[in-house]
Amino acid sequence: MIRLDNISKQNGQQLLFIEASAALQRGEKIGLVGPNGAGKTTLFRMITGQEPPDEGLVMVDRGVSVGFFSQDVGEMSGRSAVAEVMDGAGDVSTVAAELVALEAAMADPDQLEKLDEIIERFGEVQGRFEALGGYALEGRAREVLAGLSFSQAMMDGDVGALSGGWKMRVALARILLMRPDVMLLDEPSNHLDLESLIWLENFLKGYDGALLMTSHDREFMNRIVNKVIEIDGGGLTSYNGNYEFYEQQRANAEKQQQAQFERQQAMLAKEINFIERFKARASHAAQVQSRVKKLDKIERVEPPKRRHSVTFEFQPAPRSGDDVVNLKGVHKRYGSRVIYEGLDLLVRRRERCCVMGINGAGKSTLLKLVTGNTAPDAGTITLGGSVKLGYFAQHAMELLDGERTVFQSLENQFPRASQGSLRSLAGCFGFSGDEVEKRCRVLSGGEKARLVMAMMLYDPPNFLVLDEPTNHLDMATKEMLVAALAQYEGTMLFVSHDRHFLAALSNRVLELTPEGIHQYDGGYTEYVARTGQEAPGLRN
Template sequence: MIRLESIGKQNGKQIVFIDASAALQKGEKIGLVGPNGAGKTTLFRMITGQEQPDEGQVAVDRGVTIGYFSQEVGEMSGRSVVTEVMDGAGPVSALITEMRALEADMGDPDKADEMDTIIERYGEVQHQFEELDGYSLDGRAREVLDGLGFSQEMMDGDVGKLSGGWKMRVALARILLMRPDALLLDEPSNHLDIESLIWLEDFLQNYSGALFMTSHDREFMNRICTKIVEIDAGSLTTYSGNYEFYQQQRAIAEKNQQAQFERQQAMLAKELDFIARFKARASHAAQVQSRVKKLDKIDRVEPPKRRQVVDFEFRPAPRSGEDVAQLKGVSKSYGSRTIYDGLDFHVRRKERWCIMGVNGAGKSTLLKLITGTTDPDAGTVSRGPSVKVGYFAQHAMDILDGDRTVFEQLQDTFPQSGQAPLRALAGCFGFSGDEMDKKCRVLSGGEKARLVMAIMLFDPPNFLVLDEPTNHLDIATKEMLITALSAYEGTMLFVSHDRHFLAALSNRVLELTSEGVRTYGGGYTEYVQSTGQEAPGLRS
C-alpha cells in the first residue's frame, strides 16, 4: 500500500534519513520507534505529502485513503462536538452538506424553475448517502466519542469550549470515524485516560485497515503492533513482532555486532602488529605487502550504535513518620455534584497507592485534598509532622520563570549545586546541548513537565503525589523514571494511565466507585487479577 523507497531527507544541517526504505502492507499494524527528534513526524508528513523527500520516493497505491492524526489540532469552534467529528468522515460528510443545501433549495420559491434538477440530484446524493451507511453516522460518531470518554452533554456542547486535551480527542475521533485504508497515528495515547486508552486499543486491534503509529506507551504498542520500524541514525530497520520482541531482537543484534566488531578489531590489531614489526625487513616485504592489500579490502564492522541512557539516582529522602496522611469523614462537592461524602483514607510510610476511577470519579480531587491544594467541605485532612510533600500536577508549571533558560532555572532552584550534577540532571530528563539554553517560555507542555519533574526529584520529598507524571515522556525517559522511583525510599500516591508504570510501582490500589471506595492490598497487577479488569468498568 505504502512504500518508502531509498528516501533521503535533510532538515537544515540535520540529516534525518539516508537511503532509508520500509513498507506498510494491507492490514499490517506497525509501530514506529526512535529517539525524540529522529524523524518520526517527518516520516508521516512525507507519507501524507506535506513534505517531500530530498532523494528517493514515497509511493502510495492508487485509491488508498489515508487518515493522519497529529499533535497539531486545527481551529475548532462554532459547532457541536459530534458535528465536528462527523465533518471528518470523508465522502459521507460532503454528502450531508450537499443534502442540506439541496433541502434548502427545495424550499426556496426562487428556484422553482430548477426544481426537477434539484430533486433529481437530491435522489442521487441520497442514494450515495444510503450506500455509505450515512444514516448511522451520527450514532457511529457518538459511539467513538463515548469510547474516548465524552459524555452525551459534551458531545452536544460547543467544541470551542473544550480544553486542548479534549480537542485532541475530537481530532482523533474524526480520524477513527473516517475509517481510511491506512491510519497514521502520531502519539494517539497522549491525553487519554486509561479507560479511553483501553477502548482505543480494542478499536485498533479490530480495525481492518493498515496502521502505522508512534506511541510512548509500551503496553499499548505491545498489544497492537505486529511489526516495529525503528529510525536510527537515518536508517529504517524493520522487526517482525511487537515492541517487546523488538527490544529483545535489538539487544541480540547489538550483542552479535559488538562480538563481530571485537573479533575484527583483534584480527586487525594482529595484522597491523605484523606489518609494523616486519615492514623494514626485505625478507618479509612480500608478506607485508600482501597483508596491507588484505586489510584494504576488508569491510570494516562498525560498533553498535549506543543510545545514550542516563540513569537518575535519588538523593536519600528524609524519613517520615509511620502516618503520612489521613482523611477522616471528608466530604467534597462542586456545586450540586458530590465527589466525596464521608471518605476515610489512611496512607502509611512506604505505601505506593495508585488511584483508579472513571472520568469524574474524583482522582485529581483526592490528590488536591491530600496535598492541601483544596480544602474539604467537611471532615479533616492531616499529614504527619515530618512529611515533606512533592506534588506534581499541571499547575506545577507555574514555578517556571519564562525569562530563564532551562539550565538557569535549575541553577536558580539549586544555587548550592555544581554545574556537573545539574547538567547530569537535565540530561536525565531529555535536556542536553542547546536544549539547556532554551527559554522556559518556549518549552512545549511536555518539556515543561519534564523540567518540573527534574526539579522536584533532585531534592526529593518523602511523600510524592503525582498526577499523570508520564504524560509526554518518551519510553526511554519513562523507563529511567520507573527505575529511579523503584529505588525511592519514600511514600507515593499517584494517578497514571500508563499500565507499565502502574504495575511497576504500585503496592496498593484505591478504586473510586459510585458506591464508594474500595482498597486492594496488592499493586495494580494484583488488582487486575482480582477484579478481572484493567480499569473500572472494563473487562480485560
C-alpha cells in the same frame, strides 16, 4: 500500499534520512520508533504529501485512502463534537450539514414563503442521507466518541468549548470513523485516560486496514503492532513482531555486532603487530606486503551505536512518620456535583498507592485535597509528622518562567547547589550540552515535564504525589523514571494511565467508586488478576 524508495531528507543542518527504504503492506500494524527528533513526524508528513523528500520517491497505491492523526489538530468551533467527527466521513458529512441547515430554515419565520420549496429539498436531501447510511453514521460517531470517554452532553455541545486534550480526541475520532485503507497515527495515546486507551487498543486490533503509528506507551504499542520500523542514523530498519520482540531482536543484533567488532579488532591488532615487528626485515618483506594488502581490503565492522541512556538516583529522603496522610469524613462537591461524601483514607509510610476510577470519579481532586491545592467542604486532612511533600501536576508546567533558561530555572530552585551537580541533574532528565540554555517558553510539553520533575526530585520529598507524571514523556525518560522510583524509599500517591508505570511501581490500589473507596492490597497487576479488568470503567 505505501512504499518509501531511497528517500533522503535534510532538515536544516540535520540529515534525517539517507537513501532509506521501507514499505507498508495491507494488514500490517507497524510501530514507528526512534529517538526524539529522528524524523518520525517528518516521515508522516512525506507520506501524506505535506512535505516532499529531497531525493527518492514516496509511492501510495492508486485508490488507497489515507487518514492522518497528528497532535496539531487546528481550530474547532461552531458545531457539535458529533458533527465535527462526521465531517471527516466524506460525502455523507456534506449532506448531513445541508440537512441541519434545512431543518433550521424550516423553523425560520423569515423563510415562511419558501417553506414548500424547503420541505421538498429536505425530502430529497434526507433520501440521499439515508442512501449513504447517514443515520447509521451518526450512531457510529457517537459510539466512537463514547469509547473515547465523551458524555452525551459533550457530544452535543460546541466543540469550541472543549480543552485542547478533548479536541485531540475529536480529531482522533474523525479518523477512526473514516476507517481509511491506511491510518497514520502520531501519538494517539496522548491525553487518553486508561478506559479510552484500552477501548482504542481494542478498536485498532479489530481494524482491518494498514496502520503506521508512534506511541510512547510501550504496553499500548506492544499489544497492537506486528512489525516495527526503526529510524536510526538516517536509515529505516524493519523488525517483524511486537515491540517487546523488537527490543529483544535489537539487543541481540547489537550483541552480535559487538562480538564481530571485537573479533575483528583482535585480528587487526595481531596483523598490525606482525607488520610493525617485521617491516624492517628484508626476509619478511613479502609477508609484510601481503598482510598490508589484506588489511586494505578488509571491510571494517563498526561498533554498534550506543544509545544515550540516562539514569537518576535519589538522594536519601528524610524519614517520615508512619502515618503519612489521614483523611477523615471529607466532603467535596463542585456545584451540585458530589465528589466525596464522608471519605476516610489513611496512607502509611512506604505505600505506593495508585488511584483509579472512571472519568469524574475524583482522582485529581483527591490529589489536590491531599496536597492542599483545594480545600474540603467538611472533614479533616492531616499530614503526618516529618512529611515533606512533592506534588507533580500538569499545571506545574505552566508556572515555569518562560524567560529563564533550563539551567537558570534549576539555579533559581537550588541556589546553593554546585554548577556541576545541576548540569548532571539536567543531563539525567535529557538536557545535555547546549540544551540547558533553552528558554522555558520554547520547550515542548515533554521537556517542560522533565524540567519540573528534575526540580522536584533533586532534593527529594518523602511523600510524592504525582498526577499523570508520564504524560508527554518519551519511552527512554519513562524507563529512567520507573527505574529511579523503584529505588525510592518514600511514599507515593499517584494517578497514571500508563500500565507499565502502574504495574512497576504500585503496591496498593485505591479504586474510587460512587459507594466509596475500594482498596486492594498488592499492586496494579494483582488488581487486574482479582477484578478481571484493567480499568474500573471496563467492568461488566
